[in-house]
Amino acid sequence: GAGVSQSPRYKVAKRGQDVALRCDPISGHVSLFWYQQALGQGPEFLTYFQNEAQLDKSGLPSDRFFAERPEGSVSTLKIQRTQQEDSAVYLCASSLVLGAGNTEAFFGQGTRLTVV
Amino acid sequence: DAKTTQPNSMESNEEEPVHLPCNHSTISGTDYIHWYRQLPSQGPEYVIHGLTSNVNNRMASLAIAEDRKSSTLILHRATLRDAAVYYCILRDKGLRDFGNEKLTFGTGTRLTIIP
Numbered sequence: 001g002a003g004v005s006q007s008p009r010y011k012v013a014k015r016g017q018d019v020a021l022r023c024d025p026i027s028g029h030v031s032l033f034w035y036q037q038a039l040g041q042g043p044e045f046l047t048y049f050q051n052e053a054q055l056d057k058s059g060l061p062s063d064r065f066f067a068e069r070p071e072g073s074v075s076t077l078k079i080q081r082t083q084q085e086d087s088a089v090y091l092c093a094s095s096l097v098l099g100a101g102n103t104e105a106f107f108g109q110g111t112r113l114t115v116v
Numbered sequence: 117d118a119k120t121t122q123p124n125s126m127e128s129n130e131e132e133p134v135h136l137p138c139n140h141s142t143i144s145g146t147d148y149i150h151w152y153r154q155l156p157s158q159g160p161e162y163v164i165h166g167l168t169s170n171v172n173n174r175m176a177s178l179a180i181a182e183d184r185k186s187s188t189l190i191l192h193r194a195t196l197r198d199a200a201v202y203y204c205i206l207r208d209k210g211l212r213d214f215g216n217e218k219l220t221f222g223t224g225t226r227l228t229i230i231p
Contacts, residue, residue, distance in 0.1 A: 004159075031217055033217075033218055033219070035221075041223065042201075042203060042221035042222055042223050042224055043160065043219075043221045044221070045218045045219075045220065048217060048218055050217075056217075056218065091159050091160070093159070093160075093219075095217070101146070101147070101148040101207045101208050102148055102165070102167075104150075104162035104165065105152075105160075105162065105219060106162070107159030107160045107161065108159050109157075109158060109159050110158075110159050
């Protein structure tokens, strides 16, 4: 498809389990973002990649959260030793170019993570 | 990041125009004004953006105040499908340094359309 694709759409994890969330951005998009959205809140920034370089990870809530984009396309967000407060929708977005103030970001449908 | 202020919720009748306000009194000269919306169980969706002049596209219009400290998203004829949370976001040009490419969301305005 032409849009941003995220998988899985839904994930239930037992507390303490590790999870990996995948994002396939639009082909050719340089910028890739991960966001976390708690119920009833706006999306909160987690991290940003420019090609394979992770340029901003200031939003990652703890060292249990790790993101990578090794070849500058597909990205994976990994959460180790999941806790209940990690339950949220995780959104991925991509943008075509740098200097992105004048361009739009395209979002995936998100992965809903529930930690039980 | 410069912040935006929006009403928490608004209601509008179907097939009538909707004006969604946004205040951004600390906007800088290099900030673009972006609007996104999020339908239930979907990721955010781009609506429109502008810098100084009013903008129109197939989805909506964006009216920007002369001093750029406020803006209004205009849906010309609301339908039930326009029921969503609308976010007004300031986004730097991003040409000077990295890290300011991200969109910073607030809580947005929840728009309810009354049939």
